[in-house]
Amino acid sequence: MKNIAIFASGTGSNFIAIYNAIQNGYLNCNLELLISDKPKSKAIEKAKTLGINHFSFSPKQYSNKEAYETEIVELLQSHHIDLIVLAGYMRLIGSTILSNYEGKIINIHPSLLPLYKGKDAVGQALLDKATKTGVTVHYVDSGMDTGSIIKQVECPIQPNEQRETLEPKIHAIEHKIYSQV
Ligand code: GAR
Numbered sequence: 001m002k003n004i005a006i007f008a009s010g011t012g013s014n015f016i017a018i019y020n021a022i023q024n025g026y027l028n029c030n031l032e033l034l035i036s037d038k039p040k041s042k043a044i045e046k047a048k049t050l051g052i053n054h055f056s057f058s059p060k061q062y063s064n065k066e067a068y069e070t071e072i073v074e075l076l077q078s079h080h081i082d083l084i085v086l087a088g089y090m091r092l093i094g095s096t097i098l099s100n101y102e103g104k105i106i107n108i109h110p111s112l113l114p115l116y117k118g119k120d121a122v123g124q125a126l127l128d129k130a131t132k133t134g135v136t137v138h139y140v141d142s143g144m145d146t147g148s149i150i151k152q153v154e155c156p157i158q159p160n161e162q163r164e165t166l167e168p169k170i171h172a173i174e175h176k177i178y179s180q181v
Pocket of ligand 1: 008108
């Protein structure tokens with residue numbers, strides 16, 4: 001069975017959706033490790049509660065990205081990780097991880113890439129008065145949200161739609177399609 005590591009910086013709802021998909025037998029893999037760059041994140045709290053191996057780090061406590069990514073690569077190797085799943089990991093993956101896991105890192109992003117890259121893609125779509133947005137799952141390369149696209153699903157934006165109504169729709173799509181991918 002393949003081992004996956006999920007990287008998350010925030011709430012971890014996509015992490016939990018994948019956890020649930022494994023628990024209910026939809027997804028056949030082992031959620032071996034949860035990694036976060038935010039030691040106090042909800043994602044880490046949830047990993048602790050569920051008894052999932054976890055590692056958190058504060059980037060500021062390392063001299064540079066190479067230093068913390070070297071530690072992460074050692075950890076990933078010791079856990080025999082086959083696939084890295086970025087789920088709200090709000091940091092660019094650097095060359096240290098990329099060179100060791102080329103073609104084995106995927107990301108989910110709340111827009112129809114190449115539109116609205118980077119932070120707050122939902123807010124960017126609303127500000128742009130777009131009539132639709134969506135979710136993209138893609139391979140990770142050295143750019144920001146630029147790797148080749150695996151799957152995209154559209155989400156219409158209603159006139160006068162607010163963040164409070166759009167975000168849950170985006171999340172519902174994410175929670176479904178990430179496990180499918
Ligand atoms: C998700 O909407 C994900 O697409 C987004 O962060 C959120 C994390 O939610 N990722 C990005 O914007 C990456 N550029 P979660 O912590 O509840 O899974």
